[in-house]
Amino acid sequence: MKYIYLIRHCEADGQAFEATLTETGIKQANDLDNFFVEKRVERIISSPYKRAVQSIQPLAERLKLDIELEDRLTERVLSSKNLPDWYEKLQETFEDFDLKFDGGESSHEAMNRIVEVIEEVVQSTPDNVAIVTHGNLMALLLKHFHQEFSFNDWKKLSNPDVYLLKYQNYQTTFKRIWK
Template identity: 55%
Template sequence: MKKIYVIRHCKAEGQLPNAQLTEEGREQAKKLAEFFSGQDIDRIISSPFQRAIQSIEPLSKALHIEIELDQQLTEKVLSNKDMSDWLLKLRDTFTDMTLRFDGGESSQEAMNRIAGVVNRLFDDDKSNAVIVTHGNLLALLLKYYNDEFGFEDWKKLSNPDVFQLTKQANSVTYERLWIE
């Protein structure tokens, strides 16, 4: 039975691609490595954003597995303009999956992007993989498998967060593993 672990990055200093983990985030990254000790992991794939890479570096070093960077795992772009009401706009993108703001992508586009990565991993010969991504993209992946997953569920995600996806026959289920 193939398992894919999807991780939301640890606490970071900001949202820009080069934002670093906070001190607390660096401690969380060490705890993630401990959390996965003893698990059979074949691959580690990460968003190229610094906070995602730094979140998984301790596990990568412990398992001696190189981190593969994948642009498809970057956070969903809501807009290329500053929006003071971004939280309301984000909520709207959970109910209208085709809604797109200036310079952004729709939730449907972002969902297809991460689902494509996961589907390729499920088709891969290797057994288990770890994916490190961002909160909105993780939420959209969970919505892909359970349409009832919505904005309020996104708000309940933690930094970090860990979900295990399991595929049996043609069905994928998920379970939240990270409890703070």
């Protein structure tokens, strides 16, 4: 059995690559570490975005594990242009997985890159892995495993959030485990 803890980063001060955790986000990162005390994590893979790394840093330090940075876990780029109606545009991409805006990536493209990471983790050792990413990418992965996962489910994700993916006998199930 493979256990993959899919983690959305803690509260941050914006969306930029260098955006850091807020004061609340720093507390959440420590809460996240405490949440994992009873769980066995043997490997940590994270988006290179500062807020993702900071979210998992306390756990990595306690467990004395390196944080492996993985570019395929980065925030999804909806568009390279400023979209004042980004929320509506994002919702459209949940309805049309091939929809793509200027300089952005479609839901299919974003989903494929996180699915690749999961497939590699499933084929590797160890069996207990924490993966830190961003809300939209997390939602797309969950939709990959359960077609009913929707835009409304994405809206319900919290910062942080944790889902446990269990992989056994070519079957993947998931469950939200964050409090």
